[in-house]
Amino acid sequence: MLAMHENKFEFSYKVYNNIDELPKEQRTLLKKAQQVCEQAYAPYSNFHVGAVAKLLNGEIVTGTNQENASYPVGLCAERVLLASASSQFPNVPIETIAVSYKSKFQKNDHPVAPCGICRQTLQEFEGRVNHPVQLILGGMTGEVYVIDSASKLLPLAFTNEEL
Numbered sequence: 290m291l292a293m294h295e296n297k298f299e300f301s302y303k304v305y306n307n308i309d310e311l312p313k314e315q316r317t318l319l320k321k322a323q324q325v326c327e328q329a330y331a332p333y334s335n336f337h338v339g340a341v342a343k344l345l346n347g348e349i350v351t352g353t354n355q356e357n358a359s360y361p362v363g364l365c366a367e368r369v370l371l372a373s374a375s376s377q378f379p380n381v382p383i384e385t386i387a388v389s390y391k392s393k394f395q396k397n398d399h400p401v402a403p404c405g406i407c408r409q410t411l412q413e414f415e416g417r418v419n420h421p422v423q424l425i426l427g428g429m430t431g432e433v434y435v436i437d438s439a440s441k442l443l444p445l446a447f448t449n450e451e452l
């Protein structure tokens with residue numbers, strides 16, 4: 290019988306000093322994510338988020354956060370993007386998603402990571418198309434994180450294999 294033991298979960302990601310250090314294609318996607326922040330509907334938080342996906346078929350799909358006076362109704366940019374991509378191009382894997390943000394009250398000088406619900410949604414998307422989604426996370430300035438697979442952000446995830 291095995292004695293109690295400890296499991297270790299390791300996670301690594303790339304950190305670039307700024308957007309200019311990114312390879313050209315990734316830089317282009319993050320720049321577009323910065324631009325689409327303007328299309329967000331975020332009158333309550335003033336936290337505008339823009340997400341841009343490059344699909345395996347070469348198509349580009351964007352998403353922004355959409356808030357509501359009934360706060361819980363609001364949707365994050367990442368999930369708006371995934372719903373849009375899945376609707377327009379069913380079962381087409383997403384190669385990369387770049388996410389940026391523009392806040393009225395923050396400096397916008399560091400990456401922000403997807404919230405818990407979006408991590409869950411990204412994890413299932415990867416599983417259903419059997420392809421990792423690379424994430425590029427960056428603000429308007431400052432460091433940029435590149436993560437090979439969105440699922441890495443959700444260790445010990447609850448998945449559809451339990452159902």
Ligand SMILES: [Zn+2]
Pocket residue numbers: 365366367368403404405406407408
């Ligand atoms: Zn979210």
